[in-house]
Amino acid sequence: MAQFDRNRWRHHSEIASSININLKELFDNEKATFDTLVASRNYNGIIRRYPIRESQILNSIVRELGLSREDYEGMVRKLIINNIEVKNLMKNKLQKLTDFLEN
Incomplete structure (x- = not known):
C-alpha cells in the first residue's frame, strides 16, 4: 500500500489553490x-x-423526437437523397470540398 506523503499533497494543494479562472x-x-x-x-x-x-444538441433532438441517433441520421440522409431542393442545397454547401477532392 502506498504511503501518504503529506509534503507532496501540500505542494499539489498549493498549486491548485493558485489557479484562478x-x-x-x-x-x-x-x-x-x-x-x-x-x-x-x-x-x-x-x-x-x-x-x-x-x-449535445443531436442527443437532445433525437430524445425529443423519440428516435435513436442512428435513425435520425438515416432520416436526414434519406431527406437529402429524396428531396431535390435539399439535395441541391447540400451540393452547393459542399461544392468547395467536392472540387478540392476531385482535383
Missing part, C-alpha cells in the same frame, strides 16, 4: 465571438467553432 470573462468573450459570427452571417465560422457532432 474567471468564468464570467470566458463566457462573455465566447458570447461576443458567437454574436459577431451571427451578426456577420458567418455560418461557416459558426459551424467550425461549434461543431454539432461534438455538442
Whole structure:
C-alpha cells in the first residue's frame, strides 16, 4: 500500500489553490465571438467553432423526437437523397470540398 506523503499533497494543494479562472470573462468573450459570427452571417465560422457532432444538441433532438441517433441520421440522409431542393442545397454547401477532392 502506498504511503501518504503529506509534503507532496501540500505542494499539489498549493498549486491548485493558485489557479484562478474567471468564468464570467470566458463566457462573455465566447458570447461576443458567437454574436459577431451571427451578426456577420458567418455560418461557416459558426459551424467550425461549434461543431454539432461534438455538442449535445443531436442527443437532445433525437430524445425529443423519440428516435435513436442512428435513425435520425438515416432520416436526414434519406431527406437529402429524396428531396431535390435539399439535395441541391447540400451540393452547393459542399461544392468547395467536392472540387478540392476531385482535383
